[in-house]
Amino acid sequence: MIRLRLVATCLVIIGCAGWLSPAQAEFQAGTALRIITPDPLLPVSGGVGIPKPATEKKGELTARAIVFRQGSESVAVVQLDLLGFPSVLGNRVCALVPRLPKSNILIGSTHTHSAPDCYAFPDGKGGHTGDLKYMDLVCTRAAEAVNEALDRLQPASLKIATGEAKGKIAYNYYAPDLYDRRMSVIQAVDPAGKVLATLVNYAIHPEVLGSGVGILSPDAIGPLCDKLQAETGGFAMFMNGAQGGMITADNRDLGAPRDISRAVWNDHRTWEECLRIGHLMADEAQRIVKDAPVQKDPQLVCQSLDVRFPVESPMMQAILVGSPLKYPFNADRSVQARLNLVNLGNAQILTIPGEALPNIGFYLKRKMRGEHNLLFGLTNDAFGYILTKVDFQSFPRYDYISRTSLGELTGEILIDNALLIIDRSPPPERLPAK
Numbered sequence: 001m002i003r004l005r006l007v008a009t010c011l012v013i014i015g016c017a018g019w020l021s022p023a024q025a026e027f028q029a030g031t032a033l034r035i036i037t038p039d040p041l042l043p044v045s046g047g048v049g050i051p052k053p054a055t056e057k058k059g060e061l062t063a064r065a066i067v068f069r070q071g072s073e074s075v076a077v078v079q080l081d082l083l084g085f086p087s088v089l090g091n092r093v094c095a096l097v098p099r100l101p102k103s104n105i106l107i108g109s110t111h112t113h114s115a116p117d118c119y120a121f122p123d124g125k126g127g128h129t130g131d132l133k134y135m136d137l138v139c140t141r142a143a144e145a146v147n148e149a150l151d152r153l154q155p156a157s158l159k160i161a162t163g164e165a166k167g168k169i170a171y172n173y174y175a176p177d178l179y180d181r182r183m184s185v186i187q188a189v190d191p192a193g194k195v196l197a198t199l200v201n202y203a204i205h206p207e208v209l210g211s212g213v214g215i216l217s218p219d220a221i222g223p224l225c226d227k228l229q230a231e232t233g234g235f236a237m238f239m240n241g242a243q244g245g246m247i248t249a250d251n252r253d254l255g256a257p258r259d260i261s262r263a264v265w266n267d268h269r270t271w272e273e274c275l276r277i278g279h280l281m282a283d284e285a286q287r288i289v290k291d292a293p294v295q296k297d298p299q300l301v302c303q304s305l306d307v308r309f310p311v312e313s314p315m316m317q318a319i320l321v322g323s324p325l326k327y328p329f330n331a332d333r334s335v336q337a338r339l340n341l342v343n344l345g346n347a348q349i350l351t352i353p354g355e356a357l358p359n360i361g362f363y364l365k366r367k368m369r370g371e372h373n374l375l376f377g378l379t380n381d382a383f384g385y386i387l388t389k390v391d392f393q394s395f396p397r398y399d400y401i402s403r404t405s406l407g408e409l410t411g412e413i414l415i416d417n418a419l420l421i422i423d424r425s426p427p428p429e430r431l432p433a434k
Contacts, residue, residue, distance in 0.1 A: 010338040025071030027298055029156035029188040031197045031235035032148035033139035034063045036081065038116060038134050038218070045083050045117035046211030047317065048404060051129055054114075055214045059222030061115055063138065064237040065145035066188070066197050067100075067343065069153055070300040074100055075342055076146045077199070077376075078107040079237045080138065081218040082118050084382030085109045087337065087353075088325045089118060089139055096143030099150055103304040105352055106340055108239050108379035113207040114217040119382075122322030132324065134196065156196055159187040160347045161292035162372045165284040169277055172358065173246040174397050175324075176263050179203065179358050183281075184374045185289040186347065188234075195234035197233025200224065200285045201374045203241030203361060205248035208267075208274045215271070220249055223278025228285065236282075240377045242352065245401045246383045249277050288308045298345030299429050305421045306341045307414070309383065312407030316384060331372075335406070337381045339414075341421045343428040347372040350418055353381035357401075359412055360386060364418055370428040386410050397419065 037060045047198045062083040068075050076097070085107055094102040109118075118138065120130030137159035165183035172178040180203050188196040194216050206219035228236035237267035251273045252265040280355075311333045320327045320335070329335050337353035348370030355377060356364075365373040385401040394401040 014300055019147060026155055027157065027194055027300070028069040028153040030064050030067045030149040030151070030153035031307065032145040032152060033235070033261055034145045035060050036063050036138050036141050038062045038131070038237050041216050042116040043129050044114045044211045044216050045129065046207065047083070047112035048121055050123065051117050052211045053214060054216040056216070057273070058215050058217040059374045061218055063142040064146045064225070064235070065142070065149040066235065066237060067146065067149040067153060068300055070298070073300045074104060074229065075151065075300060075302045076105045077237070077239065078105065078108045078142055078146060079110050079239060080107065081221060082109040082115045082138070084378055085118055086325065086327065087381040089135055089326050090380060091144045091354060092139040095141070100146070100163065102283050103338065103340070104302050105146065106376060106379050108351070108376050109382060110206055110238055111240055111378055112217065112219040112221060112356070113211045114209045114215055114219050119295070119319065119337045120323045122320055128322070133346060150249045155189070155191055156188040158295045158298045158345050158374050159189060159289055159292040160295065160345055161185050163288040165202060165288070167197065167280050167284065168250045169178060169280055169284070170247055171250045171252070173248050179247045180361055183284060183288055184347070184372050185285045187292070189294065195232040197235040197237070197428050198228050198232055198285065198289070200228070200236070200238045200281065201241055201376065202238070202281065203243040203247045203358065203377070205243055205246065207250045208251045208277060209269055209271070212369070213269050216268055217271070217274065220274045220278040220281065223275045224281045227279050227282035228286065230306070231282070231286065240326065240378070241375045242356040242358055242377055245357040245387060245398065246356030247358055251277070257380055288349070293431060295345040295431065299343060301343040301426065303341045303425050305417055305419060306336055306347060307339055308334050308336050308415045309335045309410055309413055313403060313405060315403050316406055328433060337383060339417060339421055340380065341425050343370070343426065344427050345375060346370060346431050348428050349374045349376060349421070351376045351379040352386065354378065354383040354386045356386040356411070356414065357388070357391065360388065360415065363415065371430065386414055388412065
């Protein structure tokens with residue numbers, strides 16, 4: 001097993017010079033947004049399979065970008081209101097942003113189940129499920145957002161906080177109480193204290209509506225961002241966390257159990273429920289960050305690590321081979337994905353190239369070294385579910401997530417390499433005690 005792990009994992013450390021403490025320089029932030037709602041509407045995808053027709057839209061799908069800069073170090077974070085965004089498309093975005101190194105552009109999807117497919121899954125009939133022109137549009141507009149954010153950089157300070165998000169927001173569909181209640185918030189403010197941007201990090205499937213109700217939508221994330229922008233006067237964005245298997249929006253109708261013995265309820269699949277959950281998240285984000293101390297000169301360090309994952313799943317192998325996106329893979333059918341570790345003030349951010357299960361998320365946060373530890377799931381790639389070998393194919397409820405995982409060792413490889421980049425990186429700043 002150890003030998004297989006060593007063979008399966010290829011490490012390429014990038015940007016070692018960035019590991020040194022950068023010279024203190026004025027911290028800056030810039031933001032921008034582009035609409036990526038298709039016109040006319042396209043079918044929406046909730047996962048592997050044939051997308052469902054959409055006859056109306058609620059809210060707009062967006063590409064949102066925030067760029068942080070200190071001295072020579074710049075990092076772009078991009079939110080896309082999509083089910084997933086593979087690196088084969090992310091590379092196109094990066095190529096259109098020549099002012100930043102590819103390793104410093106973090107592109108994550110919200111995982112809404114009410115947006116068009118950007119995987120181009122093979123349909124089993126010689127075709128695929130995606131719209132390639134739409135994918136080109138998303139790449140172009142995402143790059144436009146990053147470039148505009150670079151152009152709009154201005155002096156800023158940060159407020160960073162983490163706390164329990166209270167209320168009926170999320171739960172674990174497989175085991176209701178097994179989910180991370182912590183919400184982390186990064187807020188950029190100008191020298192006068194005016195809010196420039198608020199970034200919310202929380203683990204949740206935005207599938208209040210789901211793909212079967214005929215609505216194209218950012219789901220609850222749209223109302224979250226809309227309310228934050230209306231109430232703070234600044235930009236807003238959301239980055240998902242370790243929401244795999246199966247941390248979902250709590251749209252349960254608790255008065256209408258479907259199977260009480262298995263803790264399954266009927267759901268409210270309405271736009272009104274998206275508004276309730278999104279607005280509650282916005283309220284909780286503002287409560288959590290309200291009294292956070294201002295970090296006037298936060299340090300910024302970005303590192304990256306390329307990791308090789310074997311693809312053992314027949315379903316995932318078929319996608320790699322059959323998609324017109326021409327996913328890059330190695331001769332041994334392994335794929336390479338990038339992890340990023342960012343120190344931002346007293347926070348540490350780790351990216352995950354898929355949907356890590358909550359126990360992996362709990363473990364990684366415990367091993368990270370920031371006062372605030374954030375996980376950006378479905379970022380830099382979107383390679384299905386990531387679970388540990390002891391959970392893989394262990395019982396019937398994990399059959400689907402095991403089939404749509406790269407393989408039995410995916411979780412272990414992720415954990416080993418996450419610990420490697422954490423251990424080799426400098427710790428984030430610590431704020432002085434009051």
